[in-house]
Amino acid sequence: METQASVKIRNEWDIVQARQLGRELSKEMGFGQVDQARITTAISELARNIYLYAQNGEIDVEAFGKVGRIGLKIISTDQGPGISDIRLVMQDGYTTSGGLGAGLPGVKRLMDDFKIHSQEGRGTEIVAIKWLR
Amino acid sequence: MRIPILKLYEYLLITIQVELDDRTAIQFQEDLLDKIHETGAKGVVIDLTTVDMIDSYIAKILDDVVKMSALLGAKVVLTGIRPAVAITLIDLGINLKGVPTSLDLEKGLEKLQQELEG
Ligand SMILES: Nc1ncnc2c1ncn2[C@@H]1O[C@H](COP(=O)(O)OP(=O)(O)OP(=O)(O)O)[C@@H](O)[C@H]1O
Numbered sequence: 001m002e003t004q005a006s007v008k009i010r011n012e013w014d015i016v017q018a019r020q021l022g023r024e025l026s027k028e029m030g031f032g033q034v035d036q037a038r039i040t041t042a043i044s045e046l047a048r049n050i051y052l053y054a055q056n057g058e059i060d061v062e063a064f065g066k067v068g069r070i071g072l073k074i075i076s077t078d079q080g081p082g083i084s085d086i087r088l089v090m091q092d093g094y095t096t097s098g099g100l101g102a103g104l105p106g107v108k109r110l111m112d113d114f115k116i117h118s119q120e121g122r123g124t125e126i127v128a129i130k131w132l133r
Numbered sequence: 134m135r136i137p138i139l140k141l142y143e144y145l146l147i148t149i150q151v152e153l154d155d156r157t158a159i160q161f162q163e164d165l166l167d168k169i170h171e172t173g174a175k176g177v178v179i180d181l182t183t184v185d186m187i188d189s190y191i192a193k194i195l196d197d198v199v200k201m202s203a204l205l206g207a208k209v210v211l212t213g214i215r216p217a218v219a220i221t222l223i224d225l226g227i228n229l230k231g232v233p234t235s236l237d238l239e240k241g242l243e244k245l246q247q248e249l250e251g
């Protein structure tokens with residue numbers, strides 16, 4: 001299986017579009033209701049972070065197979081300000097925007113795999129995977 | 134887009150049936166507070182039966198609207214939260230502490246009635 005789709009994030013409506021992609025692909029791949037909600041929520045958090053902190057960027061979702069396993073991968077990329085202290089932003093409750101600070105640590109718990117690469121002044125890339133059981 | 138707010142006796146009823154984008158959510162917050170002020174409603178039920186996703190932003194708006202309504206003298210009950218949504222909220226580390234909830238709209242109204250009369 002190899003299905004891939006992406007949404008450019010520039011405004012609030014694009015966040016809704018990105019969610020929709022996740023909803024459709026996770027359903028198509030056969031994820032259960034709870035995992036569908038987890039995937040859609042994770043995408044929403046990442047897309048909103050792009051919109052709030054980097055102004056624009058992109059969310060890609062893809063179905064991919066790896067030695068007998070199928071997973072859904074979310075890739076969030078932006079060329080925004082980057083994150084200087086990753087340990088800090090991964091703490092529950094840490095926010096610079098008056099939010100709940102639940103997004104990034106939440107995405108890590110919602111998904112099975114979570115990697116974040118960021119360079120100050122260059123941007124941020126986050127890759128999160130949910131495996132189909 | 135605007136979410137319709139129905140008035141029924143001294144209650145306001147809202148069934149969220151659209152995908153909640155950020156602006157719709159903020160608009161809803163404003164509209165509800167205006168309506169509480171205008172009608173003097175004492176109780177509000179927000180039904181989330183068809184909502185398949187609540188992220189941290191929407192959770193914060195719901196949490197805020199409950200607190201703001203309380204300042205205007207109205208009690209809000211959230212009803213119909215789906216199991217999948219409840220699970221993702223816990224994954225996000227969000228506990229809607231102090232937010233009254235009920236299984237469905239009917240039970241939500243009963244809860245309000247008990248609290249407002251009792
Ligand atoms: N793509 C990004 N680029 C730059 N900084 C980011 C990015 N994503 C997150 N951050 C920083 O990390 C912090 C924590 O993000 P997180 O999503 O966990 O919480 P939040 O967005 O502040 O609040 P919430 O997501 O609960 O509404 C943000 O406040 C912001 O400072």
Ligand SMILES: [Mg+2]
Nearest residue numbers: 045049103104
């Ligand atoms: Mg966030």
